[in-house]
Amino acid sequence: MSSITSKTQITEKIIQLLKTLPKDRLKHYASFKDSQLQRFENTQIVQDISEKDLKLQYIALKELVNDKYKNYYKLDDKLLKPKGNPDYYNRLISEIKGEKKETLFTAIRTVRTLQGSKPLQSLLTISVLLSIYLLYHFNVFWFLNSSSTSTPEEINSLLQNKDTNIVALKKTELTNQGIQKPYLDDSLFHVRNWNLKGNTFVENDKYIRLTSTAPHLASNMFSKNPIEAESFEMELTFHIHNEDAKHGLVGDGLAVWFLDKPSDIGDVFGIENNFNGLGIMMDTYKNGKRGTFPFVNLMLGDGSTYYNKGTDGYETRLAGCTAKDLLNPASKETKMRLVYIKNGYLSIDFNYYGKHEDWTNCVTLTDVKLPHIKYLGLSAETGQLFENVDVIENKIFALFKPDGTFVESIDELDDLIKEQNEYDEEASSLNDINQKVENIKSKTGGRNRAFKRKLSTQRRRTLKRLQNAEKRIKQREKQARLEKYGDEDATFFKRLFSRLLWCLKIIIYIVIFVILIWFGLIIYRVQKQKRKSKSTGLLD
Structure with a gap:
């Protein structure tokens, strides 16, 4: 090195060494060879580097070209031939030299072979088992037990006694909660058996309009007498419409109530907040950020729980469903069918299109307890947006068994x-x-x-x-x-499938738990190794 005395000579030697480096087979954002040649061929950059630094860089580059560090830091087969993929580096070098081109299959193996990758195997197993569980959970295997399962709509039709050839229930109409044309009492000119409050308008042979196309209206109507039945079915006919609304922007909807007492005018669809009982709110305007509207929202109030209008009652929602065809129906009316059974069964269907017995189930619940004394109410309100809410008819019937006692559960239908x-x-x-x-x-x-x-x-x-x-x-x-x-109707295939499903669920839970523990141990060992070891290299 004593013969190399000038910066120019050192630079020329560095450039000669750089030109001996092989051409990169892989495309990079920046090539080491090209970037360093550009650097040392620039005389202005070289002048700013001291002669001592140039000598050090020449020595480092020379040793790198001569593979000094290959022998100094010799790698054993444990690193060169990983257990999970022993041909990883050989195939990578072959690709770089242009000897053998990677296929899609070998490229996937290059990343991580399935045969030797226990984490990938575990994740794949979890994915398959989880997929099977989700398919069953979302009733994809409906054909396994569809022959013995009735839909909520079919059960509600049975409870409505629509087909007496199948089952005959004794029904008694509750006229105190019924609504039918003409609405007004001839002598008093009031709606029979109902108290109306707020901005109601009665067209005697057409409808009872709770709100019209004007802003900031509110009204409600409650039956004068409570419902004297522990099991009942109700069919309400109504019409929510505003054909002139731009982009379908209307508000706020219709609500059906089963409360412990009638309510005065309030700011929750026309009744007071903190109600006690069940509210079925057919909301046509979206105040919060969640859901698709119109939306049917159920809330079971206890007399102290607050309904949040800003979130459309999301925090206190018991159940609900989207009802896109609720507004401006082509048939000019919508029917809501509600069935309530003494033991807590509650099911709500809608008929949007005016076709006979064309019901779509909204919600079906099995543990809803209405107040012992319950008044039926209907209400509506408008804000800056508005719509017509017309009540057309309501029929409600108490449901009795042939022996004269109330139907207490769905199981009794059998x-x-x-x-x-x-x-x-x-x-x-x-x-x-x-x-x-x-x-x-x-x-x-x-x-x-x-x-x-x-x-x-x-x-x-x-x-x-x-x-x-x-x-x-x-x-x-x-x-x-x-x-x-544990099931009186269990068949061999049903029992076999149930056992397999139960085993799969247990396996999924165990595998997930083991994988989580395993990943936790890996993270712990890596962090522990980092703390213990200090790695240095040429660039440090």
């Missing part, structure tokens, strides 16, 4: 259906036997009356014995399945 099936079978058999007797009688005269009575009695006894025997057998089978599997 027993009622079975009883009616037995009755229909018995009636059909009786008609067949009577027809045979009449045919014999027409040939042999009145001598067969005794035969007819005997045959009828014998038929009833035989039929009853068969029915009782069948019932006992079925009951024993159900009881055995209930004791053994």
Whole structure:
């Protein structure tokens, strides 16, 4: 090095060494070779570097070119041939030299091979198991039990007694909460059985309008008497409309209430806040940031919980559904069907299109407790935006079993259906036997009356014995399945699938827990190693 005395000579030596470096096969944002050549070929930059620094850089570059550090910091096979992917660096070098081009499959293996990557295997396993669980959770496997499951709409139709051939319930109309045309009492010119407050307008043979197309209106109407039924079904017909509204901007909607007492005019859809009971708010204007409107929001108030209008009651929402077709329906009316059963079953359907029995379920809940004394109310309000809210009709019926007691649960429908099936079978058999007797009688005269009575009695006894025997057998089978599997209607495939699903869920939870612990240990060991080791290099 003593012969190299000038900065120019040192620079020339550095440039010669840089030119011996191979051309980069991979494209970079900046090439080391090109950037350093550009640097040392610039005389202005070289003049700013001291001769001592130039010598040090020449020595470092020379040792780098001669692979001095390859032997000095020798790498063993543990690093050069990783256990998870032993050919990683060989394939990478082959790609750089242009000897062998990577395919999509080998490129994926270059990143991390599945065969040797336990984290990737674990994550893939979790993803598959989680996908299976989500598919089942969102009822993708509906075909496994669809034949034995009724939809909420079908259950509500049964409770409405729409098809007496299936099950016959005893219904009593609650006229004190009904609304029908003409609305006004002829003598007092008031709406029968209802107290109206606020900006209501009655068109006697058309509708009761709670709000019209004017800003800042509020009104409500409550029944004078509480609902005297523990189980009931109600069908409300109404019309929310404002065809002249720009971009469909209207407000604020219609609400149906089941409260412990009638309310004065207030700022929650026309009633006072902190109510006690159930509110079903058909909200047509979005105040908060969540949801798609119109939206049906349910809230069960306790007399002290506050309804937040700014968030559309999101914090206190019991359940809800989007109801896009609630506003300006083509049929000029919307129907809401509500079914409430004593044990807490509550289901709400809507008919948006005016088609017969074309119901869409909104919510179905099984643990809703209404106040013991409950008044039915309807209310509406407008703000800066407005709409017409017209109440057209309301019919409400108490639901009784054939023995005169209230329907207490959905499970009772099964027993009622079975009883009616037995009755229909018995009636059909009786008609067949009577027809045979009449045919014999027409040939042999009145001598067969005794035969007819005997045959009828014998038929009833035989039929009853068969029915009782069948019932006992079925009951024993159900009881055995209930004791053994916890489900009286369990079939082999249903039990097998339930067990597999339960096992998958347990496996998912265990695997997730193990993976979390494993990742935690990895992070802990890496951090611990960083604290213990100090790494230095040429650039330090």
